[in-house]
Amino acid sequence: MKYIIGTRGSKLALAQAEAVRRRLEEAYPEDRFELYVIQTKGDRVLDKPLHEIGDKGVFVKEIEEKILSGEVQIGVHSMKDMPSRPAPGLKFTRAWKREDPRDVLILREERRLEDLPEGAVIGTGSRRRKFQLQSLRPDLQVVNIRGNVDTRIRKMEEEQLDGIILAAAGLHRLGMQERITRYLEPEEMVPAPAQGILALEIREGETRLQELLDALSDEETDLAAEAERGFLREIGGDCHVPVGAVCRRQPGGLLRLDVMFGDETGSRMAFASVLGRNPVQLAKEAAVSIRRQMAGTVYLVGGGPGDPGLITVRGIQMLREADCIIYDRLSPPELLEEAKPGCERIYVGKADRRHTMEQEEINRLLAEKSLRYETIVRLKGGDVYVFGRGGEEGLYLAEKGVPFEVVPGVSSATAALACAGIPVTHRGKASGVHVVTAHSKEDALTEIDFEAMAGGKETCVFLMGLGRLEEIASRLMEAGMPPDTEAAVVSCGSTPEQRSCTSDLAHIAETVRNAGLVSPAVIAVGEVVALRENLNVYEKRPLFGKRYLIPKIGESGSRLKELLGRQGAAADEVCVGTIVNTGKRFSAEELKQADWLIFTSRNGVDAFFEGLAESRLDVRCLSGCRIAAIGGRTADALKQYGLYADLIPDAFHSDALAKALKQRLSPGDRVWYLKAGNADGHLRSLLEGCCSLEEIPVYENQAAVPDTEKLRKPEEYDGILFTCASSVERLLKVVGEEWRQCPACSIGPKTTACLKKCGMRHVIEAGRADYEGMIEALVNGNSWL
Numbered sequence: 035m036k037y038i039i040g041t042r043g044s045k046l047a048l049a050q051a052e053a054v055r056r057r058l059e060e061a062y063p064e065d066r067f068e069l070y071v072i073q074t075k076g077d078r079v080l081d082k083p084l085h086e087i088g089d090k091g092v093f094v095k096e097i098e099e100k101i102l103s104g105e106v107q108i109g110v111h112s113m114k115d116m117p118s119r120p121a122p123g124l125k126f127t128r129a130w131k132r133e134d135p136r137d138v139l140i141l142r143e144e145r146r147l148e149d150l151p152e153g154a155v156i157g158t159g160s161r162r163r164k165f166q167l168q169s170l171r172p173d174l175q176v177v178n179i180r181g182n183v184d185t186r187i188r189k190m191e192e193e194q195l196d197g198i199i200l201a202a203a204g205l206h207r208l209g210m211q212e213r214i215t216r217y218l219e220p221e222e223m224v225p226a227p228a229q230g231i232l233a234l235e236i237r238e239g240e241t242r243l244q245e246l247l248d249a250l251s252d253e254e255t256d257l258a259a260e261a262e263r264g265f266l267r268e269i270g271g272d273c274h275v276p277v278g279a280v281c282r283r284q285p286g287g288l289l290r291l292d293v294m295f296g297d298e299t300g301s302r303m304a305f306a307s308v309l310g311r312n313p314v315q316l317a318k319e320a321a322v323s324i325r326r327q328m329a330g331t332v333y334l335v336g337g338g339p340g341d342p343g344l345i346t347v348r349g350i351q352m353l354r355e356a357d358c359i360i361y362d363r364l365s366p367p368e369l370l371e372e373a374k375p376g377c378e379r380i381y382v383g384k385a386d387r388r389h390t391m392e393q394e395e396i397n398r399l400l401a402e403k404s405l406r407y408e409t410i411v412r413l414k415g416g417d418v419y420v421f422g423r424g425g426e427e428g429l430y431l432a433e434k435g436v437p438f439e440v441v442p443g444v445s446s447a448t449a450a451l452a453c454a455g456i457p458v459t460h461r462g463k464a465s466g467v468h469v470v471t472a473h474s475k476e477d478a479l480t481e482i483d484f485e486a487m488a489g490g491k492e493t494c495v496f497l498m499g500l501g502r503l504e505e506i507a508s509r510l511m512e513a514g515m516p517p518d519t520e521a522a523v524v525s526c527g528s529t530p531e532q533r534s535c536t537s538d539l540a541h542i543a544e545t546v547r548n549a550g551l552v553s554p555a556v557i558a559v560g561e562v563v564a565l566r567e568n569l570n571v572y573e574k575r576p577l578f579g580k581r582y583l584i585p586k587i588g589e590s591g592s593r594l595k596e597l598l599g600r601q602g603a604a605a606d607e608v609c610v611g612t613i614v615n616t617g618k619r620f621s622a623e624e625l626k627q628a629d630w631l632i633f634t635s636r637n638g639v640d641a642f643f644e645g646l647a648e649s650r651l652d653v654r655c656l657s658g659c660r661i662a663a664i665g666g667r668t669a670d671a672l673k674q675y676g677l678y679a680d681l682i683p684d685a686f687h688s689d690a691l692a693k694a695l696k697q698r699l700s701p702g703d704r705v706w707y708l709k710a711g712n713a714d715g716h717l718r719s720l721l722e723g724c725c726s727l728e729e730i731p732v733y734e735n736q737a738a739v740p741d742t743e744k745l746r747k748p749e750e751y752d753g754i755l756f757t758c759a760s761s762v763e764r765l766l767k768v769v770g771e772e773w774r775q776c777p778a779c780s781i782g783p784k785t786t787a788c789l790k791k792c793g794m795r796h797v798i799e800a801g802r803a804d805y806e807g808m809i810e811a812l813v814n815g816n817s818w819l
Contacts, residue, residue, distance in 0.1 A: 037066070037067050038107050039068065039069050043073060047112075053207065057250065061246075070106055094109070101124060101235060102121075108235070108247070109234070109235035123237060125244075126233055127235075129259040130234070132232075133231075134206055135280050138202045138215070139198075139214075140187065141215040150174065154175070156175070156177070157190060157193075159179055161275070166222075166224065170222060220292050225278055227263055227265060228259050231255060231259050260317075261289060261317050263317075269325075276296040277293075277294070291310075304323075308323065325436050329437060330407050334427060334439070334441065336415075336424075339415070341449075343599075345443065346441060346442070346444075349441045358379075358409075362383050364416065366529075393423060415446070417442055448467075450524045451558050456522055465491060470482050471498050479499075479502050482509070484510055493560035494559040495559075500546070510539060517539050520559070521536065521539045522534060524555060526554065527556055528572075530578070530580075533549065575601050577603035577813065583605070583608065583753075585607075585765045586608070587610065593805060597806065598809065603812075606745065613734070614733065614734045615645070615734075616641070618731070620646060620655075626658060629659065630662060631662070633661065634663075634665075638709060638710070640733075641732035642732050643675050653677060662679065665686040665803060667805070687782045692721055701725060702725075704728070705728065709730065709732070710734060711734045739768065748775065753776065754776055754777070774792070775796070777797075779808050781804070782800065798812075
C-alpha cells in the first residue's frame with residue numbers, strides 16, 4: 035500500500051521525514067512511502083518572533099489540513115512544535131525513540147559560556163531559552179533570530195553575534211554535531227516539552243496505519259512524551275509564555291520530570307522537579323508546584339441578584355483591582371464598568387441548555403489565567419455558593435494549587451422576593467425557608483423532598499424552576515399542600531425589568547404563562563406571599579417598568595442612569611461623544627489679571643485644574659478671582675478643588691448666568707470663560723459690552739459615532755433623555771426618521787431648541803437644568819412642548 039508522508043520543506047524537516055520514511059520502508063518493504071513537502075505559516079514568516087505570529091500551530095496547520103483531506107496519510111513534525119492537543123479528527127501515534135533533548139550553545143569564537151565578555155550578544159527565537167540564559171548570565175544581550183539551522187548559523191556569522199542557542203536534536207539529525215560548543219544540561223536550561231521527539235500524526239480511525247507506526251515506538255520516549263506534553267496541557271502553556279519540561283528515567287525505574295514556567299516578560303520564573311512512575315500524575319504534580327509559586331489569586335465574587343447596587347463593597351473593590359474578569363449571563367453588566375483600563379474581560383455565559391463555555395472549560399480557564407495575572411475575578415450572579423457552582427470552581431482551583439478567595443454575594447433566593455414585597459420569613463407565618471434548585475444536570479426536575487416541604491410551615495423557594503413550574507405545583511399538591519396556598523413568581527428580580535405574578539398554587543402556572551414571565555425567575559410558595567400587597571414598594575416607584583435611552587458623553591456610566599434606577603426605570607446608554615482636554619497652560623501673571631472665571635460644566639472645571647496642575651500652579655493663584663458657575667454639579671466640582679462659587683444663577687442656563695453677571699460686572703472687568711472649544715458664542719453675545727470677555731477653550735466635546743446596533747427599537751423606549759444640544763444632533767444624525775416620534779426629555783432651552791429644529795415631535799423640558807430636574811419632569815409628567 036502507498037502512504038504519503040507530509041513534511042515542511044526545511045533541511046531539518048526533510049531530514050526527519052526521510053529518516054521516518056527509510057525506517058518504515060525497512061520495516062514494511064511490501065508498502066511504499068513517499069514524501070510530500072508542504073509550506074506552513076511558520077516557514078513563510080521569518081522576521082518576527084514565534085510568540086508574535088501565533089501559537090504552536092503555525093508550523094503544522096497546513097500539514098494537518100492535508101491529512102484531514104486524505105492527500106497525506108502521515109504528518110511528521112517536531113513534537114515540541116505541536117499544540118498540546120491534536121486537531122479534531124487527528125491523533126498522534128506512540129513516540130519513537132527520541133534524539134538528545136538538550137539545548138546547545140554554538141559560539142562564534144569563544145569555547146566556553148564563561149569566557150564570553152560582558153554584554154556579549156546571543157541569538158535565539160525562544161523566550162524560554164532567552165530567559166533561562168539570562169538567569170545564567172544576566173549581563174548577556176539576547177536578540178531574536180529565526181530561520182532554519184543553516185540560516186541561523188549564517189546570521190550568527192554575518193551579524194557578528196557571539197553565539198546562538200539551538201536544539202541538539204536538530205544538529206544531530208543534520209550531522210552537524212561538530213558545530214556544538216557546549217551542551218546545556220537540563221539543570222541549566224530546561225528544554226521545550228518533547229524536544230527531540232518526532233510527532234507522527236494520522237487521521238483517527240486509521241487502525242492499520244497506527245499499528246504499523248506504534249510497533250516501532252520506544253516505551254521510555256513514549257512515557258517522557260506523555261509526561262512532558264501532559265505538563266504542557268495542565269499548565270495551559272503556549273508560545274506566548276516560556277515553558278519547559280524534560281522527563282528522564284532514573285535508577286530503579288522511577289521517572290523524573292523537570293519543568294519551568296515564566297511570565298511573558300521573564301521577570302518571574304518558577305522551576306519544579308518531581309519523581310514517580312505515572313507520567314500523567316507527574317504532569318499534574320509538576321503543574322501544581324508551578325502554580326503554587328507563580329499563580330495569582332482568583333476571587334470568586336457574587337455579583338448579587340441583578341441590581342448592580344446590591345454587590346458587596348468587597349466585591350466592587352476586587353472588580354476595580356482585577357486584571358481579568360470572567361463573567362456569565364447573570365452578572366449585572368453595569369459592574370463591568372468598574373474594571374480598570376486594560377482589564378481583560380471574558381464572557382463565559384451560561385443559560386438554561388445553552389452554554390458559551392462548559393463548566394470544565396471555565397475551570398481550566400481560571401487556572402490558566404492565574405498564571406498570567408495577579409488578580410482574577412470570577413463574577414457570578416447572586417451568591418457564589420448558592421447554586422452557582424462556585425464550590426466546584428473552588429475545589430478545582432484548590433486541586434490545581436491556585437490560591438482563591440470567596441466574596442459572598444446577595445442571593446436572589448431572598449433578594450428577588452424581597453424586591454417583590456415577599457419576606458421569606460415572618461413571625462406567625464414562616465419560621466424558616468426551604469431553598470432548592472429545580473434544575474438538574476440531566477435537564478429534569480431535581481430530587482426534591484416535596485413531602486417535607488408540603489408538610490411544614492416554612493416558605494418554599496425554588497430557583498431555576500420556571501420551566502418546571504407546573505410540575506412543581508402538582509408535586510406539592512400531591513404531597514399534601516393545599517391548592518389554595520399562596521404562590522408567587524418573580525422574574526428578573528431587583529432589576530428594572532422585574533415582573534411578578536401571584537396566584538394560588540393550583541393556578542400559578544397558568545397565571546405565569548399568560549403573563550409571559552421569563553427566566554431568571556424565583557418561585558415562592560407559602561403564607562408570606564400574602565404580605566406582598568402591603569410590602570411591595572419596589573414596584574410602586576414612580577418610573578417602575580419604564581425604559582429610557584440616554585445619549586451620553588464619555589464611556590463611563592452616567593449619574594442620570596443611576597437617578598433613573600432609583601425611581602425604578604431602566605436605561606440604555608449610547609456614547610455620542612468624548613471629552614478631550616486641550617492641554618491649555620497658564621501663568622501666575624495671567625491669572626492675576628482675571629477678575630472673574632466662568633464655568634458652565636464639570637468638564638470645564640476638571641480641564642482647567644488639570645491645566646493648572648500641569649503649569650505647576652494651585653488655587654493660591656486664584657485669590658483675586660471671583661467665580662461664576664452654572665448648575666449645582668459644576669459648583670460641586672469646584673468644591674472638590676477647595677473652591678466655592680461666588681455666583682450660581684437660579685436657573686441653570688447661559689441666559690440666567692448672563693443676567694446675574696450683568697448686575698455685578700463693570701466694563702473694565704476682565705472675565706475668563708473656560709469653555710469647550712466647539713461651544714457656541716451665545717454667552718459671549720449676551721455679555722458683550724458689559725465686560726472684557728476672553729473665551730479660553732480648555733476641552734473639546736468631540737463627536738463619537740453612536741453604536742446603534744445595540745439599541746432597541748424606538749417604540750421600546752418611553753423616552754430619550756438629552757443633556758445637551760450636541761447629543762441631539764449626533765444621535766439623530768445616525769438613526770432613522772421613526773426615532774423622531776419617540777418622546778424626548780430636554781435638560782434646558784438650548785437643547786429644546788435643537789430638538790425642535792431636528793424635528794422631534796414630543797418634547798418635555800426640565801424645570802431646572804440639571805439631572806434632578808429631568809427626573810422631576812418625568813415623574814411629574816411635565817406637559818409636552
